[in-house]
Amino acid sequence: xxxxxxxxxxxxxxxxxxxxxxxxxxxxxxxxxxxxxxxxxxxxxxxxxxxxxxxxxxxxxxxxxxxxxxxxxxxxxxxxxxxxxxxxxxxxxxxxxxxxxxxxxxxxxxxxxxxxxxxxxxxxxxxxxxxxxxxxxxxxxxxxxxxxxxxxxxxxxxxxxxxxxxxxxxxxxxxxxxxxxxxxxxxxxxxxxxxxxxxxxxxxxxxxxxxxxxxxxxxxxxxxxxxxxxxxxxxxxxxxxxxxx
Amino acid sequence: xxxxxxxxxxxxxxxxxxxxxxxxxxxxxxxxxxxxxxxxxxxxxxxxxxxxxxxxxxxxxxxxxxxxxxxxxxxxxxxxxxxxxxxxxxxxxxxxxxxxxxxxxxxxxxxxxxxxxxxxxxxxxxxxxxxxxxxxxxxxxxxxxxxxxxxxxxxxxxxxxxxxxxxxxxxxxxxxxxxxxxxxxxxxxxxxxxxxxxxxxxxxxxxxxxxxxxxxxxxxxxxxxxxxxxxxxxxxxxxxxxxxxxxxxxxxxxxxxxxxxxxxxxxxxxxxxxxxxxxxxxxxxxxxxxxxxxxxxxxxxxxxxxxxxxxxxxxxxxxxxxxxxxxxxxxxxxxxxxxxxxxxxxxxxxxxxxxxxxxxxxxxxxxxxxxxxxxxxxxxxxxxxxxxxxxxx
Ligand SMILES: Cc1ncc(C[n+]2csc(CCOP(=O)(O)OP(=O)(O)O)c2C)c(N)n1
Ligand code: SF4
Numbered sequence: 230x231x232x233x234x235x236x237x238x239x240x241x242x243x244x245x246x247x248x249x250x251x252x253x254x255x256x257x258x259x260x261x262x263x264x265x266x267x268x269x270x271x272x273x274x275x276x277x278x279x280x281x282x283x284x285x286x287x288x289x290x291x292x293x294x295x296x297x298x299x300x301x302x303x304x305x306x307x308x309x310x311x312x313x314x315x316x317x318x319x320x321x322x323x324x325x326x327x328x329x330x331x332x333x334x335x336x337x338x339x340x341x342x343x344x345x346x347x348x349x350x351x352x353x354x355x356x357x358x359x360x361x362x363x364x365x366x367x368x369x370x371x372x373x374x375x376x377x378x379x380x381x382x383x384x385x386x387x388x389x390x391x392x393x394x395x396x397x398x399x400x401x402x403x404x405x406x407x408x409x410x411x412x413x414x415x416x417x418x419x420x421x422x423x424x425x426x427x428x429x430x431x432x433x434x435x436x437x438x439x440x441x442x443x444x445x446x447x448x449x450x451x452x453x454x455x456x457x458x459x460x461x462x463x464x465x466x467x468x469x470x471x472x473x474x
Numbered sequence: 475x476x477x478x479x480x481x482x483x484x485x486x487x488x489x490x491x492x493x494x495x496x497x498x499x500x501x502x503x504x505x506x507x508x509x510x511x512x513x514x515x516x517x518x519x520x521x522x523x524x525x526x527x528x529x530x531x532x533x534x535x536x537x538x539x540x541x542x543x544x545x546x547x548x549x550x551x552x553x554x555x556x557x558x559x560x561x562x563x564x565x566x567x568x569x570x571x572x573x574x575x576x577x578x579x580x581x582x583x584x585x586x587x588x589x590x591x592x593x594x595x596x597x598x599x600x601x602x603x604x605x606x607x608x609x610x611x612x613x614x615x616x617x618x619x620x621x622x623x624x625x626x627x628x629x630x631x632x633x634x635x636x637x638x639x640x641x642x643x644x645x646x647x648x649x650x651x652x653x654x655x656x657x658x659x660x661x662x663x664x665x666x667x668x669x670x671x672x673x674x675x676x677x678x679x680x681x682x683x684x685x686x687x688x689x690x691x692x693x694x695x696x697x698x699x700x701x702x703x704x705x706x707x708x709x710x711x712x713x714x715x716x717x718x719x720x721x722x723x724x725x726x727x728x729x730x731x732x733x734x735x736x737x738x739x740x741x742x743x744x745x746x747x748x749x750x751x752x753x754x755x756x757x758x759x760x761x762x763x764x765x766x767x768x769x770x771x772x773x774x775x776x777x778x779x780x781x782x783x784x785x786x787x788x789x790x791x792x793x794x795x796x797x798x799x800x801x802x803x804x805x806x807x808x809x810x811x812x813x814x815x816x817x818x819x820x821x822x823x824x825x826x827x828x829x830x831x832x833x834x835x836x837x838x839x840x841x842x843x844x845x846x847x848x849x850x851x852x853x854x855x856x857x858x859x860x861x862x863x864x865x866x867x
Contacts, residue, residue, distance in 0.1 A: 371512060
């Protein structure tokens with residue numbers, strides 16, 4: 230079996246921790262861009278979060294956005310250059326905490342963009358604070374005894390939340406915690422980009438992703454955590470698909 | 475019992491918060507201030523404080539929550555840096571003009587873009603007109619001491635203003651230094667209880683906060699706020715005096731370091747002052763009449779006291795660790811204001827340094843004094859404004 234790296238990724242070692250899901254998600258997105266032959270047309274937004282250096286890894290045009298502001302920036306880019314393919318790449322802090330207003334309104338307006346949402350249930354970059362997606366009982370530096378629904382509320386399920394908005398075209402939750410999951414994730418990402426190419430509107434793929442460092446688990450146990458605990462709190466599947474009807 | 479500990483600047487601020495034991499802390503993480511809230515979250519978890527910790531979804535919400543809790547009568551604290559404080563902007567003004575004595579640790583960090591996590595003072599200097607009292611610290615001990623004094627200053631009935639305690643990101647926040655953490659009980663007594671003023675909890679006396687205020691009264695309210703800021707000056711002096719009596723460390727509105735008979739003076743803020751003291755000592759040994767004026771309280775700005783302190787010196791270099799785009803540095807502007815009315819004004823110029831964490835070493839600072847020597851010898855300032863250690867100059 231041979232393995233080739235996508236030409237959409239630069240020849241550059243990433244700064245991600247061993248066992249981190251971001252690298253797998255990068256590869257999936259890069260391969261999809263390559264397969265759809267759209268690299269020259271792609272404009273991405275880099276988040277504030279562990280993927281802040283996205284522009285060091287992806288061989289396409291990228292703008293760095295303030296924390297949470299990617300959807301607004303992507304909206305504007307897409308409206309100015311509708312012929313380009315625009316995607317945001319955002320963590321759960323960026324998309325579901327500080328940027329939640331932009332997320333909801335961009336989805337509701339049905340902007341024709343693709344959102345890659347990395348849900349690792351924690352603020353990775355700042356060192357492991359509680360995120361809106363942190364599981365009940367999950368420990369973080371700002372919830373040392375574990376998240377308590379009475380105090381911090383239950384985790385926010387973005388796909389379910391956005392599924393009630395009429396503007397949304399496609400929502401799917403996938404994972405990168407097993408080979409099978411990765412194949413499924415790639416299909417979803419491909420669909421999310423294809424929808425945009427075909428002018429079908431707002432597509433978001435939520436990717437459950439490992440953060441061994443801030444979960445304080447080994448890479449192997451992090452995969453188990455996604456498969457056993459995260460998938461229970463965040464069931465995989467398609468939450469909305471207007472293209473299938 | 476007071477204890478000597480080796481601790482990070484952030485750890486020291488968390489200790490101060492533990493001892494102050496606020497009713498509410500609302501915060502959103504951002505480097506390099508995150509650890510303040512992380513350490514504090516442990517205190518909450520371990521039952522060492524009685525605080526309600528609200529881990530909100532953004533800094534805008536953090537300051538909004540602080541204002542709400544303060545209006546309800548609580549003592550309220552938060553911590554942030556750079557873009558985090560920028561996102562609070564709207565609420566910074568509202569906290570101040572609603573006269574809510576919210577307390578903030580501001581760990582100075584450069585503003586985006588480009589993204590940079592290291593120290594400069596662009597964040598707090600940008601907020602200098604928001605109506606907060608701003609107190610700066612050279613090192614860990616000062617940052618901690620300033621925070622212990624902050625509630626007593628801000629909650630004083632003549633003041634009732636929010637207080638921002640600033641220290642340098644990474645240089646202080648993440649470095650470890652030995653310092654004194656005072657006795658819990660003594661700090662608690664020094665800080666006292668917050669006396670609520672027109673609290674939302676006082677249902678016998680219903681109040682509205684932040685009501686509409688147009689041409690009829692807005693300007694009077696702003697003037698009242700300004701008066702509170704002026705009064706804050708003597709309150710800060712009183713509280714610092716009380717602090718010295720109780721804990722032995724003496725602070726003025728600014729620190730005069732070997733200013734007596736100094737001919738060439740550098741004015742600076744925060745951690746660079748530590749290095750400057752060393753350089754001043756060394757040059758003094760060589761017989762050079764140099765000195766340092768270190769700003770502690772930037773808002774309210776002590777114009778008259780500073781003009782008195784600098785009277786008689788021959789040349790003043792103001793070092794700004796931030797830029798006011800299209801203008802001279804923010805500190806330079808204030809120092810010129812302070813000096814203008816002196817009959818015998820010293821030569822005066824401005825140097826910008828350290829943006830985004832560009833380091834200043836002892837030799838770099840010696841160069842600054844050398845330049846002021848050359849200027850003085852020539853009897854004139856060649857460049858009023860310039861950058862230090864910058865490419866393409
Ligand atoms: C206005 C503002 N507030 C806070 C921060 C600090 N910050 C940087 S990354 C981050 C969290 C990122 O978490 P997430 O989006 O989940 O991405 P991950 O690092 O886990 O991939 C925070 C809070 C910031 N940069 N700007
Ligand atoms: S901290 Fe977590 S999300 Fe960030 S690179 Fe490391 S493993 Fe990945």
